Amino acid sequence: MEDGRTAVTLASAQDVAYAREAAKRAMTEIGASTVRRTKFVTAVSEIARNAVIYGRGGRIVFEIREQGGVRSVVAECSDRGPGIADVAMALTDGYSTGKGLGRGLGGAKRLVDRFEIRSSETTGTVVILESRAR
Amino acid sequence: MAGASGSVPIVTIAGCVVVAIRDDLDDQDILTLQDELVEEVSRRSANGVVIDISSLEIVDTFAGRMLGAMAQMAGMMNARTIVVGMRPAVAMTLVDLGMTLEGVETALNADRAIEAIRAGQA
Ligand SMILES: Nc1ncnc2c1ncn2[C@@H]1O[C@H](COP(=O)(O)OP(=O)(O)OP(=O)(O)O)[C@@H](O)[C@H]1O
């Protein structure tokens, strides 16, 4: 990650594993603690899987940032799917239109320092996750 | 002794099916492994399943659901499932996810788990 950016195309379960690997590398590079790294990689896994399952695939881009001497990793996951009609509802634990437990989105939000989601029928879904090294 | 699990070796020791999950499994691999574990339990009439997750860097909702389902299926075949080697950071993350892994017992290591399963036999 010499230029601080990595992109992973998301089309299959295997790609979700690649996204986890890239997330782990980025968090390791900024010297994040084990707990912070584990939480971020887990959040990335949830969001990337959603993009593959519900979003007809897409891609996730990782970027390393620095602010006030603290480094962080930002992941931006975008898909080409139908969007989420009711984001607040989707974030509720236990809400799932699939076979899941409906804990992915809400869980991911709790696992990172910053969580943003934009979704529409025309643009698909974009989720931004950010975690600091400490 | 060894199961036909592709790249994840499954062994049965003294009526306990033991598997160490590799870290780089994708969702499809996890489902395959689940099938093979259930088959091995049935073929060996095992009374316990020990799943070593010490090499798992993360357990997300998918892997967590698989562990719960595994315990349930083994339970229906009268086998007890014990998960060993969960990393502290993984346990903390599961709490944030709100995943309680209901019905999944845990133990410190595989030896303890096998002991517990054998002690529980009638
Ligand atoms: N990228 C997406 N595009 C369209 N819909 C989505 C997307 N991500 C999530 N959703 C919708 O939001 C719901 C909740 O997502 P969430 O990840 O919380 O649960 P889940 O994927 O159904 O189950 P789990 O993640 O616990 O296995 C999904 O069931 C789906 O309807």
Ligand SMILES: [Mg+2]
């Ligand atoms: Mg999900």
